[in-house]
Amino acid sequence: MSADSGPPPPSAEVDRPVLSIVAPMYNEETNVGPFVAAVAQVLDGAAISYEVVLVDDGSRDGTWAAIEAAAQARPAVRGISLSRNFGHQGALLAGLNHARGQAVVTMDGDLQHPPPTVLELHAAWREGYRVVNTRRLDSEDTSFFKRLTSRTFYWLFSLLTGVRMEAGASDFRLLDRDAVNALIRLGDADLFIRGLVSWLGFRTHTIPYQAGRRHSGVPKFTLRKMIRFSTGAMLSFSAFPLRLGITAGFVTSLLALAEVGYILVAYARGRVVPGWASVMTVMSVMFCVLFVLLGIIGTYLAKVYEILKRRPRFVIENRVGFDPNAPPIGYDR
Ligand code: UDP
Ligand code: MG
Numbered sequence: 268m269s270a271d272s273g274p275p276p277p278s279a280e281v282d283r284p285v286l287s288i289v290a291p292m293y294n295e296e297t298n299v300g301p302f303v304a305a306v307a308q309v310l311d312g313a314a315i316s317y318e319v320v321l322v323d324d325g326s327r328d329g330t331w332a333a334i335e336a337a338a339q340a341r342p343a344v345r346g347i348s349l350s351r352n353f354g355h356q357g358a359l360l361a362g363l364n365h366a367r368g369q370a371v372v373t374m375d376g377d378l379q380h381p382p383p384t385v386l387e388l389h390a391a392w393r394e395g396y397r398v399v400n401t402r403r404l405d406s407e408d409t410s411f412f413k414r415l416t417s418r419t420f421y422w423l424f425s426l427l428t429g430v431r432m433e434a435g436a437s438d439f440r441l442l443d444r445d446a447v448n449a450l451i452r453l454g455d456a457d458l459f460i461r462g463l464v465s466w467l468g469f470r471t472h473t474i475p476y477q478a479g480r481r482h483s484g485v486p487k488f489t490l491r492k493m494i495r496f497s498t499g500a501m502l503s504f505s506a507f508p509l510r511l512g513i514t515a516g517f518v519t520s521l522l523a524l525a526e527v528g529y530i531l532v533a534y535a536r537g538r539v540v541p542g543w544a545s546v547m548t549v550m551s552v553m554f555c556v557l558f559v560l561l562g563i564i565g566t567y568l569a570k571v572y573e574i575l576k577r578r579p580r581f582v583i584e585n586r587v588g589f590d591p592n593a594p595p596i597g598y599d600r
Contacts, residue, residue, distance in 0.1 A: 284308065284390060286317040287368030290376040291358035292334065295322040298377050299333035299482040303344055309382040315389060319344045321376070322362040325352035325583075331585065338588040345588030349581050354492070356458040357581040359438055364448055365589070372441045373460075378482040380439040387474050388441040397443035397469035403435040403478050420497050428504040430465050433473065437461075443469065457570065458580055459500035466504075500550070502570055509567060512560040519556045523549060 275371050288306050292299060305321055310317045323331045334346035347365055349358060359373050370392050374380035384401065391399040405414055421434040438460055442450065465502055472568065488496075502508070526549050 283284040284316040284318045284322060284368050285370065286315055287366035288317060288319045288385070289322070289359065289362030289366055289371055289373045290319070291322045291324050291355055291362065292326065292330050292376040293352060293487045294326045294328045294330060295376050295484055296329040296333045301331060301482050302376050302378055303337045303341065305382045307341065309385060313386055317343060318368060320362045320366050321346045322358040323348035324354070324358035325349050335514060335587050347583055348563045348585040350584040353581045356460055359460055360458060361581040361583065364451060369444050370441055371447050374439045377484065379474060379479050381479050384474065386472055391472045391474060392441050392443065395470065396472040397446050398464060398471040399441040400436060400471060400473045401439045402433055402473050402475045403437055404475050405435070416493065424501060427501055427507045430462055430504055432461060432465055439476070440464065453582065457499045457503035457573065459503055461499055462504050502566060508563050512563045514550065515556050516560060519552055523553065
């Protein structure tokens with residue numbers, strides 16, 4: 268534990284800052300310093316009191332050392348490290364759990380979410396909005412693949428779940444203290460913070476921003492992670508695939524019934540031997556539907572199983588910048 272080497276207990280000022288900036292960091296050793304400096308420059312300039320909560324999501328490089336150094340250098344910086352890589356959403360939730368601000372801004376740690384936009388989020392919050400979302404304006408920088416997959420996902424998600432979400436939505440947003448508390452209490456096993464925030468409601472505003480370039484390092488979202496993230500999101504918000512299975516079953520049953528009718532007629536006419544083609548057709552169609560149905564049911568069953576286990580969504584290993592006398596927080600529930 269790093270509690271012995273941490274900075275002195277935070278002052279009351281830092282204890283309840285106006286803004287908490289929460290950023291997940293996964294193998295971002297070269298971005299921690301620049302990120303903190305950029306955020307500090309913007310918020311010091313605007314004379315808004317703040318804290319920065321950096322969450323090391325089980326990095327394998329020197330990210331934690333960089334976070335400790337940043338916390339040492341500035342009392343407004345606090346850090347948490349998770350015991351392994353829990354994924355972007357788990358890291359964000361861990362950060363939200365530790366944030367003390369009257370409002371919390373979540374943003375990526377690679378400077379693709381421009382710190383100056385935080386002032387716009389803050390201004391909208393001051394106007395009375397409880398949730399301030401952002402919408403990424405596609406720049407030439409955004410790859411065609413990213414644009415296409417993101418559009419397809421949001422279109423499909425809205426269609427399946429009825430929860431409206433704009434393309435280009437990301438986890439760059441401001442949440443009022445009440446919204447943060449409500450979000451933390453939801454306790455969904457399959458975290459999809461964007462969807463949950465939309466589900467929560469609250470007076471919401473959206474601000475467009477131009478995504479910047481990654482400051483350094485490589486993107487951490489592999490295709491595999493993206494697919495897992497998007498299917499998880501849809502399954503946790505929609506029972507539509509299950510209903511789809513039932514519809515498919517119904518339609519094929521009708522087809523099968525028609526086929527039986529045809530067979531009976533053929534039998535009555537004494538033309539039964541050349542039945543190979545029709546039998547094979549029915550068999551393959553039925554098996555196809557059967558396996559799809561089984562697959563869908565299996566997927567949901569796996570999900571129910573996940574939820575029943577009630578495993579925590581993150582586990583904390585280290586903290587820096589927190590009151591050493593505070594009770595240890597092992598995990599989220
Ligand atoms: N991230 C994380 N855990 C992960 C993957 C990513 O904490 O398993 C963080 C990463 O360090 C960055 C943010 O999430 O701060 C966004 O990741 P990335 O830049 O790779 O995503 P992209 O910009 O391609 O959406
Ligand atoms: Mg990025």
